[in-house]
Amino acid sequence: MIEPGSGPRAELLSIGSELLAGETLDTNAAFLGGELARLGVPLSRVTVLPDDRATIADAFRGGMDRSDLVITTGGLGPTHDDLTREGLADALGEALEPDADLEATLRARYAAFGRMPESNLRQAMRIASAVALPNPIGSAPGWWVAAVGGSFVALMPGVPSEMRRMWSEQVVPRLAARLPLRPVSVRAVKTFGIGESAVAERVGDLLEAPGAGVESGIYARDDGVHLRFFTRGDPALLDAPVARAVAILGDAVWGTDADELAGVALVALRRAGAESVASRETGTGGTLAGVLAAAVAVPGAARFVGGVVVAAGDGAASPWSTADAVLEVALLPTDASGRSRVRVGVTGAVNLPQVEVRIFGTGTQRLRRAAAAALDQVRRSLAG
Amino acid sequence: MIEPGSGPRAELLSIGSELLAGETLDTNAAFLGGELARLGVPLSRVTVLPDDRATIADAFRGGMDRSDLVITTGGLGPTHDDLTREGLADALGEALEPDADLEATLRARYAAFGRMPESNLRQAMRIASAVALPNPIGSAPGWWVAAVGGSFVALMPGVPSEMRRMWSEQVVPRLAARLPLRPVSVRAVKTFGIGESAVAERVGDLLEAPGAGVESGIYARDDGVHLRFFTRGDPALLDAPVARAVAILGDAVWGTDADELAGVALVALRRAGAESVASRETGTGGTLAGVLAAAVAVPGAARFVGGVVVAAGDGAASPWSTADAVLEVALLPTDASGRSRVRVGVTGAVNLPQVEVRIFGTGTQRLRRAAAAALDQVRRSLAG
Numbered sequence: 001m002i003e004p005g006s007g008p009r010a011e012l013l014s015i016g017s018e019l020l021a022g023e024t025l026d027t028n029a030a031f032l033g034g035e036l037a038r039l040g041v042p043l044s045r046v047t048v049l050p051d052d053r054a055t056i057a058d059a060f061r062g063g064m065d066r067s068d069l070v071i072t073t074g075g076l077g078p079t080h081d082d083l084t085r086e087g088l089a090d091a092l093g094e095a096l097e098p099d100a101d102l103e104a105t106l107r108a109r110y111a112a113f114g115r116m117p118e119s120n121l122r123q124a125m126r127i128a129s130a131v132a133l134p135n136p137i138g139s140a141p142g143w144w145v146a147a148v149g150g151s152f153v154a155l156m157p158g159v160p161s162e163m164r165r166m167w168s169e170q171v172v173p174r175l176a177a178r179l180p181l182r183p184v185s186v187r188a189v190k191t192f193g194i195g196e197s198a199v200a201e202r203v204g205d206l207l208e209a210p211g212a213g214v215e216s217g218i219y220a221r222d223d224g225v226h227l228r229f230f231t232r233g234d235p236a237l238l239d240a241p242v243a244r245a246v247a248i249l250g251d252a253v254w255g256t257d258a259d260e261l262a263g264v265a266l267v268a269l270r271r272a273g274a275e276s277v278a279s280r281e282t283g284t285g286g287t288l289a290g291v292l293a294a295a296v297a298v299p300g301a302a303r304f305v306g307g308v309v310v311a312a313g314d315g316a317a318s319p320w321s322t323a324d325a326v327l328e329v330a331l332l333p334t335d336a337s338g339r340s341r342v343r344v345g346v347t348g349a350v351n352l353p354q355v356e357v358r359i360f361g362t363g364t365q366r367l368r369r370a371a372a373a374a375l376d377q378v379r380r381s382l383a384g
Numbered sequence: 385m386i387e388p389g390s391g392p393r394a395e396l397l398s399i400g401s402e403l404l405a406g407e408t409l410d411t412n413a414a415f416l417g418g419e420l421a422r423l424g425v426p427l428s429r430v431t432v433l434p435d436d437r438a439t440i441a442d443a444f445r446g447g448m449d450r451s452d453l454v455i456t457t458g459g460l461g462p463t464h465d466d467l468t469r470e471g472l473a474d475a476l477g478e479a480l481e482p483d484a485d486l487e488a489t490l491r492a493r494y495a496a497f498g499r500m501p502e503s504n505l506r507q508a509m510r511i512a513s514a515v516a517l518p519n520p521i522g523s524a525p526g527w528w529v530a531a532v533g534g535s536f537v538a539l540m541p542g543v544p545s546e547m548r549r550m551w552s553e554q555v556v557p558r559l560a561a562r563l564p565l566r567p568v569s570v571r572a573v574k575t576f577g578i579g580e581s582a583v584a585e586r587v588g589d590l591l592e593a594p595g596a597g598v599e600s601g602i603y604a605r606d607d608g609v610h611l612r613f614f615t616r617g618d619p620a621l622l623d624a625p626v627a628r629a630v631a632i633l634g635d636a637v638w639g640t641d642a643d644e645l646a647g648v649a650l651v652a653l654r655r656a657g658a659e660s661v662a663s664r665e666t667g668t669g670g671t672l673a674g675v676l677a678a679a680v681a682v683p684g685a686a687r688f689v690g691g692v693v694v695a696a697g698d699g700a701a702s703p704w705s706t707a708d709a710v711l712e713v714a715l716l717p718t719d720a721s722g723r724s725r726v727r728v729g730v731t732g733a734v735n736l737p738q739v740e741v742r743i744f745g746t747g748t749q750r751l752r753r754a755a756a757a758a759l760d761q762v763r764r765s766l767a768g
């Protein structure tokens with residue numbers, strides 16, 4: 001993983017008491033962390049703050065001291081709890097003034113719905129040093145500020161769809177024009193069926209020394225253990241460590257880069273003679289059908305026509321009559337030691353006898369791992 | 385929502401560069417935020433930090449200055465990147481020393497797997513003021529420290545299952561013995577079919593003044609808009625605002641407190657004459673079957689036997705022959721203005737003609753809203 005280094009420093013303030021109360025998961029932080037890592041300005045800190053004006057102002061002061069870029073999400077709504085604008089104004093010693101253009105935009109937006117609540121005029125206030133960032137899908141404009149000490153500050157809404165659009169359309173172009181970005185290239189090697197520590201042991205030397213200008217990371221995911229290699233230099237620097245990892249890990253590797261396990265399994269089934277595939281799952285509550293239905297279409301893949309979901313203990317579902325092959329998975333009851341086994345097979349034009357596979361995990365992760373184990377088993381059985 | 389008030393202050397340090405790189409969603413922060421809110425020690429701040437010893441030590445110093453309780457997750461693993469122990473030792477000016485008991489526990493744990501990597505001995509290091517917290521399902525012990533300035537510090541692993549168990553078994557009992565906890569009672573009123581701003585308009589006065597000693601919040605969720613009422617006093621204080629909200633919101637209300645929409649719909653179907661229910665869904669990729677399969681069993685509910693998942697465009701699935709009733713949902717293609725419609729009906733012993741319902745949202749949220757809309761429509765049609 002690319003760590004904050006000698007380049008520009010970025011930090012995020014996630015503002016909203018609902019984040020601290022566990023009411024809302026801060027998915028914005030993960031999105032922005034990934035985006036900034038790829039741009040070569042990795043996040044060095046995230047601070048989640050309550051809707052408190054003095055606390056927010058303090059956090060802006062600390063952020064502008066430490067970092068070249070301070071990004072915020074949340075606290076731009078129309079209510080008295082939305083205090084991000086006030087916090088930045090206080091930190092910069094500026095006053096909020098009405099912006100006639102912003103007010104006109106807001107009133108136009110509300111014209112379609114009838115009367116605009118006067119409280120919304122808070123969203124048309126601005127400090128002199130802030131440039132307003134348009135929000136075409138929401139009422140809260142963002143702000144872009146080039147602060148006196150040399151830091152840049154970007155305020156964005158907390159609604160993820162509004163934030164993501166403002167980020168890509170308004171903030172990223174400004175960053176690209178003002179900061180020395182060093183975009184990062186990433187390649188991934190994806191495995192299933194061996195644990196994280198076993199993978200780490202086999203490729204430990206490679207992860208330690210993946211080559212000049214290359215960094216590495218290892219990640220446990222529902223679809224197995226992934227290795228990633230990163231560089232800010234020539235993307236071709238990543239080819240050698242990827243090839244080496246694939247060679248070392250052998251048939252545990254099911255794909256690289258953007259590959260999805262469902263797509264890999266559907267390609268294997270098509271090669272084996274099935275143009276269409278259905279699923280039949282017991283005890284996994286539709287997870288396998290969900291993964292297959294959500295898979296990005298891949299050239300040469302069998303078509304997923306649908307699935308049958310059997311609640312554990314009820315076995316009366318009829319088979320899927322129109323598919324060439326039916327992928328069957330049954331999540332067996334947890335044994336006394338807490339281990340889970342999955343029974344996997346394929347019937348129809350492609351026939352794979354049932355086998356049992358061990359998985360780990362609890363709750364919904366156990367269901368997702370069961371679906372992944374089924375897809376991986378198909379891929380393994382049909383390989384070569 | 386209960387905001388940090390005059391009671392003890394808590395903050396969380398989430399430690400791990402993978403959180404900053406967007407590789408991992410910080411679900412631990414949401415879990416602990418909810419837990420601490422219910423205990424009456426709401427989180428006042430979360431800081432996500434990289435695996436950097438000096439940064440971690442600084443954050444401990446700041447946290448112990450500001451707060452009565454500093455909790456951390458992550459950075460307790462065996463590798464050189466795991467620096468939470470070192471950071472706290474630096475902040476407290478203490479030295480890490482080997483703990484013979486911890487080492488024996490670690491070696492016993494690894495005995496089953498063969499040789500223990502010597503690097504794991506880092507997990508058996510301890511400062512003198514720390515009490516080790518056992519981790520029965522992982523290798524990283526936690527720490528509990530009563531720091532000199534009067535703050536308490538709890539270090540927990542980043543693996544969610546390990547953290548949750550250590551939290552409930554080791555940390556909560558210590559908090560209860562040492563901090564003046566004021567547990568919070570919560571009641572919820574759950575609606576579907578009206579937007580957040582429309583709900584807010586109808587119950588605005590109630591949310592502003594829910595009664596002495598009562599606080600309120602409004603939350604948009606996949607299964608509709610929820611109201612919540614909180615008190616640190618007599619839980620009976622919540623009865624009046626809950627009853628008032630139910631009266632105002634009428635048939636938009638589908639349940640209260642721990643009710644689930646799937647359970648409510650299955651009870652309505654059983655009352656209408658179906659002992660068993662299957663689902664048939666098109667375009668939602670198994671989401672409805674997943675929600676029904678995961679529903680907590682409720683007395684008087686019809687039994688969910690399973691479902692058929694039809695990939696959009698493929699209509700050849702056979703009906704579920706053994707169920708009394710089949711709940712059918714089809715997510716129709718998004719129209720030009722980006723709106724989504726869902727077609728809902730029930731066939732069999734319970735028969736509801738197909739109707740169309742509008743939903744909002746994109747991506748997987750759109751699928752979950754479609755499933756919720758189907759369950760809500762069943763509940764509404766069979767009410768009374």
